[in-house]
Amino acid sequence: MQHNRPTEDQIRAQFVTSLMEYFKIEEDINLRAHVADLVRQIHPSNYREFFRRLSLRDMPYKNGFEKIALIADEFESQALSPIDQEAQERAAKLYTLMYDIRRDVSLVRDADKSALERFEAIRFTSIRRAEDEKPILDGTDINVVKTLTKKWIYDYVSLDRSLFEARVIHEYRNEILRHKREYNETLAAPLKAKLISSVNRS
Secondary structure (H helix, E strand, O other), rough: OOOOOOOHHHHHHHHHHHHHHHHHOOOOHHHHHHHHHHHOOOOOHHHHHHHHHHHHHHOOOOHHHHHHHHHHHHHHHHHHHHHHHHHHHHHHHHHHHHHHHHHHHHOOOOOOOHHHHHHHHOOOHEEEEOOOOOOOHHHHHHHHHHOOOOHHHHOOOOOHHHHHHHHHHHHHHHHHHHHHHHHHHHHHHHHHHHHHOOOHHH
């Protein structure tokens, strides 16, 4: 007698059930949907490794949802392309820097300028760490800031971090891809000129 193999959807559903039982999460349609959403990017082939990491990791101050999210983030970051990885890292760095700057300008009492005006007046190209002469933001960062605009950054950096980073990651991807395209075109230009020259001679 042939047994039907479980579908991928059934395997995913069982994985979510196992996680809920592992953390003694109450069976509730909303809680189940939340757990399923946290692990939506995890491939079934990684389920065993997911549990292995959960059991080995010491996270005493995290609840079940936070632990699941942390391990899921590890798998997602490992699956990213180099461009996506760079975009995420740059976006996280920009968020931290801009959040701190916005907070600092908001604390200053100035009758002549609003906090937004003070924020917009900052030259981001000249921001350096005390022990470093190199600017914190490079050309790629500055181009992304110009695309986003200082006003957009000021308005959104203090709201939902995930929403802020989603837009910033998108702009970083575009900028990194544009830079790579220009770099490849620069490398290819001499070869292209040589080919045209040889065609003209023939």
